[in-house]
Amino acid sequence: MTITGNGQLVERTTSAGPWRAFLAVLGRDIFVTGKELPAFLAQVLVQPFFFLLVFVVVLGRGGFVSPDYGSIMLPGLLAMNAMFAALQAVAFPLVFEFSWSREIEDRLLAPMPIPLVAVEKIAYASLRGLVASVLMVPIGMLMIDTHWPASGLGPALLMVVLGALLGATMGMVIGTAVPPRRINILFAVIFTPLMFTGSVQYPWHSLTDLRWFQVISALNPLTYVSEGVRAALVPQVPHLPLWLCIVVAAAAVVVLALLGIRGFLRRALD
Amino acid sequence: MTNQPAAEVRELVKRYPKSPTNAVDGLSFTVERGEVFGLLGPNGAGKTTTVGVLTTRVLPTGGSARVTGLDVVADAVAVRSRLAVVPQRVNLDRSLSVRDNLIFHAAYHGVGRAERNCRADALLDRMGLQDKAKAVVDDLSGGQSQRVMIARGLMHRPEVLFLDEPSTGLDPQARLFVHDQVRELRDEGVTIVLTTHDMDEAQKLSDRVGIVDHGKLLTLDTPGGLIRSLPGCGTVEVTVAPGTESADELVARLIELPGVERVEQLAAAPPSGVPSDMPPIPNGPGRIAAPPAPAGVDRDIRLRLYVDTEPAALVGPVVALLGSHDAQVSDLSLGEPSLEDIFISLTGRDLR
């Protein structure tokens, strides 16, 4: 096709533009991750590795925890890893990019709608969460003795993807709401409670005698991801029904995505 | 399309949330294709805000803004592909090398792989940054960052380039380099909107200058036109050795002269014979040291008279008046008004 006039050329680039820009920005994030691969691996694998080491290997040795605790914990860790790797991949960079470095400005000036810049962040972070979770599988398999039914792998993957999306959207809400001066309180008042009330280290049904904690756990969307992964991979352990886990996790993703993108727009445009 | 103005602002109002006043308050101007348009104003005048609206980063509260005929709110995406911004503060991508900053910027704008590689090298070359291609952004000096940001902006061949205070914080060499680049870009047909509070810069670079303060446009014309708009307004600078009367007394008398608006006492007198706006000649090796100043010289005072008539018409009266008070005039020069005079006369002397 020959381009006859300037107008036609411009029209063509603008119609193909947004998604091309989207992919280019995603390419930038993946390129940067590639450059910092060891840091990425350390960031996503060290913590769950130590969880397994201490709770399963060390405590299991002296009989402080039952021998099959590992098979309860590993699915929870897959859920936690998916969510937190994604959450951190959005929340921290956002706080910095909007305030000190301002480097997000160049992406906000790319020929794409601003919400798409937010969607890219969510997509990239979810990818990161998914990879972090999947990488955890061989490590877990080497450290503990467990068996997963093949039929559970599909649903487990779905739950992990939902967990990653949940973390990414939650990260966007946090990253656009927290002023940079307050970033250090994120760990203490947000991350730690989220991590320990998300049914990662315990099955939700085991809390029937600790009603208040069961209620708090039910309010943490991570619970539904952990329980969902458990429902898929270790169905013999009492768990919440898989459909409920999918519905609640998906609903949380939608709500948090809307809130997060709204926050992003508020920060991106004065 | 191409006969639309490069940028157009109509009755633009911007009030930031929680702010009691408008940062931009009913601003209107048009930037023609191919011109260098200077937006001049004191700190807080609303220059960056205006650029922010035109570059789709700030949502207008009222009025409209268009770039190449497209509305910045309704057609934000298309507008972004036609402009580039070099912001007041560095916003380079710190996770990427200098060259990758250019490459990825071009990728965002849909420039093909071969072209963006080739263009990145050409622009790094043009900006004198070849040896910084692999450097990380944190290791750049202010002037280098500025040049990288200009190169980045040019990667996608914008029609309009916005430069927000392009030479603040740069040394004279870097400033001249940026000025040369602005002229070259203009010759290539790129429209440039630059904000500054540097008069020289505005006067040297701009085809037209708009002076803004408190978010309002005070005047808009070519630099020459602005200067002519204050007819007969100029300065008379005299260096005198006061006789019986003190400097303050002389000032009080001069201000009585018809046509004199204001008298300012300037800093210490320069060595006689050197034009007042030239730096003193250093005593380099092999240079004969200047003879010790005669006793009277360090009592010399320099006065600048701001006049509202032809400066030349005041030479006689000034010399006569000073003579009649035993003050000896050793140097006298007439000054045409500069953009700075106009700026000060329009925006006042208060600090923002």
Ligand SMILES: Nc1ncnc2c1ncn2[C@@H]1O[C@H](COP(=O)(O)OP(=O)(O)OP(=O)(O)O)[C@@H](O)[C@H]1O
């Ligand atoms: N994000 C913001 N939120 C609230 N107020 C703002 C914001 N940005 C600018 N302002 C206010 O708007 C007014 C205009 O600011 P602006 O940055 O446009 O001025 P400027 O002409 O660029 O000044 P300078 O020469 O100092 O860069 C100022 O009073 C400033 O305090």
Ligand SMILES: [Mg+2]
């Ligand atoms: Mg400014």
